[in-house]
């Protein structure tokens with residue numbers, strides 16, 4: 001099974017416990033990697049300490065294990081990667097692809113994309129607060145394996161922040177530095193991250209040493225009866241490991257992987273490992289729906 005060259009990943013932030021929306025993302029990326037004989041990595045995006053919850057990282061890992069979603073190699077913690085991000089920023093600046101920006105949030109409040117104020121140098125007497133990546137002036141296209149052909153024109157191409165004014169590394173920079181470093185070439189994640197794809201593709205062009213991510217697939221969002229995304233903000237209930245077989249079946253159903261009518265081939269009573277090996281054998285990315293997934297909650 002090894003040796004296909006496919007490397008996928010799941011990259012949660014330790015800001016709370018996993019919920020059904022996270023299970024959809026973890027399960028889909030895991031099944032896609034295993035079905036293609038690839039590797040599946042877990043990376044903890046712990047770069048924003050004020051938003052993090054003590055113990056959440058360990059809780060996430062034990063929940064993944066309880067749901068049978070085992071990973072390859074050791075877990076990477078982005079908080080230990082400060083030097084690599086600093087090196088990447090230095091390289092971007094040296095190549096003329098990043099610049100210091102003195103603008104405050106207030107100054108940019110009326111702009112949908114960065115207006116270029118500091119691009120040719122910071123206006124007199126001010127210091128850089130943040131650093132921004134210079135987006136190329138061209139439309140970016142990609143083939144999304146779930147959402148279909150995508151393109152981002154100039155009006156969407158923002159010179160985005162790679163080092164924040166509060167001194168923390170921006171998600172955009174860290175995710176690409178680590179994807180490149182870990183050899184990731186398949187990104188299967190929630191559609192709420194789709195807007196970040198063009199910027200990440202442009203960063204790949206500079207940091208990727210001639211490689212590119214290859215597979216992109218943006219999963220439909222899980223929404224409740226009121227049409228709100230399942231998230232910590234909408235008080236999504238955390239995953240309970242003792243309900244793993246039932247919740248895995250629910251997730252596979254939502255992902256379009258169970259036969260119509262839900263009858264027959266596999267049942268929750270088969271247990272976690274049988275459900276997962278069935279799911280790997282039968283995984284079909286082209287059956288994952290593009291639109292939002294409605295789920296009313298975990299009451300069985």
Ligand SMILES: [Zn+2]
Nearest residue numbers: 101102103118
């Ligand atoms: Zn600026």
